[in-house]
Amino acid sequence: MADIKYYDVLLRPVVTEKSMEAMSDKKYTFLVHPEATKGQIKEAVERMFEGAKVSKVNTSNKDGKTKRRGTTSGKTAKTKKAIVTLTAESKDIEFFEGM
Numbered sequence: 001m002a003d004i005k006y007y008d009v010l011l012r013p014v015v016t017e018k019s020m021e022a023m024s025d026k027k028y029t030f031l032v033h034p035e036a037t038k039g040q041i042k043e044a045v046e047r048m049f050e051g052a053k054v055s056k057v058n059t060s061n062k063d064g065k066t067k068r069r070g071t072t073s074g075k076t077a078k079t080k081k082a083i084v085t086l087t088a089e090s091k092d093i094e095f096f097e098g099m
Contacts (some may be wrong), residue, residue: 009044051091
């Protein structure tokens with residue numbers, strides 16, 4: 001397993017209707033590095049967003065799809081999604097405020 005730094009763990013936020021509704025419950029959704037653990041995700045969120053305290057991290061893995069173009073076939077990249085729940089006394093993540 002590769003040595004993943006905290007700034008390499010979070011790739012981008014997931015902006016969908018479902019993830020925006022979950023923000024009222026202090027749940028934020030991110031696409032993360034496929035080899036990142038729950039502990040690494042927790043550390044990355046707490047270090048990158050000031051005042052955020054993580055209470056729980058849920059992850060889901062998605063394998064890449066098989067795609068064909070003529071006789072050549074290949075796979076798309078696998079992804080990992082993390083839903084991060086913050087504690088009640090934690091500050092909100094300002095990145096999502098304008099959305």
